[in-house]
Amino acid sequence: MDPHLLRTYVTVARLASFSEAARALGYTQSAVSQHIAALEADLALPLLTRRPVAPTPAGERLLEHAGALLLRLDAARADLDRFAAAPRTTLSVAASPLALHPRTLAALPATGVTLCALPRERVPEAVATGDADAGLVDGIAAPSDPLRLPDVAPLTATPVAEEPLAVLLPAGHPLAGRPGLRLADLVDARWLDAPAAGVPLDELRSVHGGPAGRGFRTALRYEGTDTRALTALAAAGHGLALLPLPLAAGVPGAVGVPLVAPRLVHRTELLRPAGRVPAPTGPVARFTGRLGA
Template sequence: MDPHLLRTYVTVARLASFSEAARELGYTQSAVSQHIAALESDLALPLLTRRPVAPTPAGERLLEHAEALLLRLDAARADLDRFAAAPRATLNVAASPLALHARALAALPATGVTLRAVPRERVPVAVATGEADAGLVDGVAAPSDPLRLPDVAPLAATGVAEEPLAVVLPTTHPLAGRTGLRLDDLVDARWLEAPTAGIPLDRLRAVHGEPAGRGFRTALRYEGGDPRTLAALAAAGHGLALLPLPVAKDVPGATAVPLVAPRLVHRTELLLPTGADAEPTGPVAEFTGRLKS
């Protein structure tokens, strides 16, 4: 299966248009059509309907494999490129917003840094494919347990911080006076869904053992990346939020009540490429050294 043809197929399926895919890929529309026809011939299966442009059942199944296949190819190329790469004088860091706590920010070198806030699932991808020299990713885990990261490529993950979690709610909320809260008591509450700025609700359901779509109902969805805005939404009564306690504190109109059960922490991990050729040097070594000290 030719990866060039597979990449063309994924682009056409994503955009639902041969002409838009040609524009994005820099091909002619005729070349895109030829790529799709060649891939369908190779697999002896129709992958796309033409009007409208949409994956067939076989095409849907191929898409389930394609993203992972192309990602591993990109990661392999980036890994090999590091053998010939000259030492870098700059640092490119990809981080999920909640991983940007004070210690991480203080560890950044004074100059030559590009810091990009991205969704947490994109952090391992950015490091694996060479888009970033290092990554900071956060998540919820039991104390001292590593995060469960997608298997995009071999990466070295090191825990650099663990913080308590707190439920953020308005100061007028009936539970605001509690000294601690349990997830068991909050299954039927209305929550803020914030996949980037907060702890995703599907993670709360998984921790609590709730089936997909059950419990922890969404009152409002926030698609921004600022945790303080999420806390302000909770303060305004739009729903509860689960955040690291240091982020949740001192938000006007909000109360941060520590989560006491289950026993979970907010964990931040540093991600780096693996291999002898990937030994940190220059600004990367400076940054990782400060984080790990």
């Protein structure tokens, strides 16, 4: 299966248009049509309906494989490119928003840094494909347990920090005076769903272990990455949020009550390419060295 044809197919399916895909890829519309026809001939299956442009059942199944296949190819190319790369004089870091806390920020060099905030699931991809020299990713886990990361490519994950968790509530909430809260007591509460700026509700449902789709109702969904906006929403009474305890402390109009059960922590890990790749040098080496110390 030719990866160039596969990439064209994914773009056409995503944009639902041959002409839009041609513009996005820098091809002529005729070339895009030829790519799709060649891929369909290779697989001996129709992959797209033409009017409207949409994946067939076989095309939908191919899309389930295509993202991982293309990502692996991009990661392999980036891995090999590192052997020929000149020593780095700058540093690019991809980070999920909650991974940016005082320790990780203090490790950044004073100059020559590009810091990009991304959703958690995209941080490993950025490191694997060479879009970032290093990644900072966070999540919730049992104490000392590693994070469960998507298997996008061989990556080395180094623990950086573990912090207690707290439930952020408005100051006048009936539970605000408690010394601690159990997650099981909050299943029926109204929550803020902020997958990029806070702990995603899907993670709460997973660690709670209740029936699929039950509990932790979304009162408001926040699509941004600004944790200050999330804490302000919680303080205004739009829903509860689970955050690292240091971040939940001192929010005006809100109270951070420690989560006491189950035993979970907010964990941050440093991601770097794994395997026999050239050792980092320059700003990359200094950054990773400070975090590993």
